[in-house]
Amino acid sequence: MEKLRFIDLFCGIGGFRVAMDQACNENDLIPQCVFSSDIDPHCQDSYEANFGHRPTGDITKVDPKTVPNHDILFAGFPCQPFSIIGQMKGFDDTRGTLFFHIANIIKEKRPKAFVLENVKQLVGHNKGQTLKVIIKTLQDLGYYVQYTVLNALDYGLPQKRERVLIVGHREPIMFSYPSPIRPFKPLSEILEKKVDKKHIASDYIKQKRKDKHKSAYKLSIWHENKAGNICSYPYSCALRAGASYNYLLVNGERRLTPREMFRLQGFPDTYKIINNDTQARKQAGNAVPVNMVKAVILKLLPYVATTLDMTNVLREYEVEYNSK
Numbered sequence: 042m043e044k045l046r047f048i049d050l051f052c053g054i055g056g057f058r059v060a061m062d063q064a065c066n067e068n069d070l071i072p073q074c075v076f077s078s079d080i081d082p083h084c085q086d087s088y089e090a091n092f093g094h095r096p097t098g099d100i101t102k103v104d105p106k107t108v109p110n111h112d113i114l115f116a117g118f119p120c121q122p123f124s125i126i127g128q129m130k131g132f133d134d135t136r137g138t139l140f141f142h143i144a145n146i147i148k149e150k151r152p153k154a155f156v157l158e159n160v161k162q163l164v165g166h167n168k169g170q171t172l173k174v175i176i177k178t179l180q181d182l183g184y185y186v187q188y189t190v191l192n193a194l195d196y197g198l199p200q201k202r203e204r205v206l207i208v209g210h211r212e213p214i215m216f217s218y219p220s221p222i223r224p225f226k227p228l229s230e231i232l233e234k235k236v237d238k239k240h241i242a243s244d245y246i247k248q249k250r251k252d253k254h255k256s257a258y259k260l261s262i263w264h265e266n267k268a269g270n271i272c273s274y275p276y277s278c279a280l281r282a283g284a285s286y287n288y289l290l291v292n293g294e295r296r297l298t299p300r301e302m303f304r305l306q307g308f309p310d311t312y313k314i315i316n317n318d319t320q321a322r323k324q325a326g327n328a329v330p331v332n333m334v335k336a337v338i339l340k341l342l343p344y345v346a347t348t349l350d351m352t353n354v355l356r357e358y359e360v361e362y363n364s365k
Contacts, residue, residue, distance in 0.1 A: 042344065046068045048108060049077040049145060050116035050153075052096050054087045057115040057156070059308060060335035068342050075109040081288070090315045098320050100142050104151035112345055113338075114155040116143050117329050126231045144178050147209075151183075153345050155208040156337055160327050164205060183186075184209035187216070191329035191337075193307075199228050199276035200305045202330055215345045219336035226276060228260050229295040230338035231304045232291060240296045242287055250293040260272055263293040278307050282326030299325070307331030 045065055049058050057073055065072040077096040079085055089095040097103060118139050147155060163172050172188070179186045186209040193202040210216060242250075244362070250263060254271035261273040265288065277289060278304055289297055297305070299314050299321035306328045314321050 042118070044068055044073045045110070045113070045342075045345065046073045046075050047113040048146075049074055049096070050100060050114065050146070051118050051139070052077045052079045052088060052115075052138070053081070053084050053117060053327050054308075054324045055092060055156075056306065056331050057117065057334055058092060059312070060329075060331045060338055061113075061115070063331070064335050064342060066340040067339070068346065070153060070342065070343050070346060071112070071267075075111055078103065084095075084315050084324060085314055087313075087324060090313050097356075102140065103142070105142075105146045108146050108150055110150060111285075112145070112153050113341070114150075114152045115334075116148060116155070117158040118143055119159075124288065139177075140175060144182065146235060147184070148182050149230055151211065153212075154208070154210040155179075156334065156341070157185075157209075158334065159205045159207070161203040161205060164190060164251055164333050172205075178210050179207070184211055185213055185216075189218050190217065192334050193224055193333045196197060196222065196330065196332040196336050197222050197226045197331050198280065198305060198330055199231055199305050200330065201276060202279040202323045202333075204329070204333070206334070208337065208341065210341070210344060212344075216340060216344065218301070219340050222336060225276060228262065228277075229325045232260070232301055233298055236298050240298055242290055242293075246290075247294050248285075250290060256293070261292060263290045264288070265290075280305060280326045281325045284326065302326075303328075307333075307335075 046063060049055065058077070061072050074092070075086065077094070078098070078100045079088065079096045080099050083094050146246070147277070166172065176188065186207065188207040189204055190203050191206050193200050204216070208216060217238050250265070250271060254263065256263065256273040256275065258273060258275050259274055262277045263271055263273045263301065264278040265271045273293070281288065287296065291297065299318055300310070302313060302322060302325035303314060304310070306325055307330050316324065
């Protein structure tokens with residue numbers, strides 16, 4: 042079994058890592074995370090509790106030369122406005138943004154492939170210019186790059202969560218994004234049978250919801266938008282880190298528990314939730330959907346693994362040469 046080395050930037054609570062571990066296990070590969078980074082100390086706590094090592098903090102203070110060599114780079118990076126967007130200077134246009142630090146590491150370490158994740162709104166941000174500069178920057182670094190918008194609902198999770206997935210590879214390959222995997226898991230397999238009474242909404246909130254809406258489903262998650270309109274589906278709308286406490290209610294009566302939110306994102310029940318409810322809600326809302334990114338990784342692994350033997354030989358030669 043070959044070791045496949047990867048780094049996990051803006052790692053949060055480790056959604057990419059869980060997906061990578063699962064995908065490698067299905068392909069007789071040994072995943073080895075050689076570097077991770079996240080600035081949030083609560084996420085660092087969760088990551089350490091589940092994976093046994095603590096992520097490095099602020100990525101802007103990390104010298105790309107010190108990042109270990111790796112085969113794949115993962116990053117769920119925040120979307121920031123680019124100050125001189127539209128001039129199409131590629132790499133220079135991204136300076137001062139968090140994406141610049143990802144590009145810098147790619148430039149320095151030349152991984153075989155990368156998978157980047159961002160919110161769907163990146164596609165239309167600044168009339169599409171932000172994404173255009175990101176793609177051009179990665180292409181200028183010598184990578185074949187493509188992107189698409191995927192929905193977690195299409196990959197077995199009962200959550201409508203659309204995200205941009207940007208995939209790049211150093212060599213030309215026949216990569217294509219994964220086809221939808223249906224049906225999604227029913228809510229009955231996600232929701233806990235017994236929940237603490239602290240998750241029950243107040244009588245006022247429950248009555249207010251039911252005065253406005255009548256669901257067509259026996260088991261559903263009710264969603265109230267900012268305008269006060271209510272809808273319900275046999276799946277969840279996207280979890281959001283900064284949403285109101287009663288943003289989503291099961292059958293209009295109770296809030297989701299931390300474990301339910303983690304399940305909606307595809308985290309297995311073996312994943313330890315160590316923070317309080319507020320932090321858990323924030324972490325789940327910021328996480329990548331495990332099933333969705335796993336499907337993308339599975340499409341990349343055959344390409345990365347086929348050249349892994351020679352890559353490892355060259356690494357060993359380089360280490361031996363440098364020691365002399």
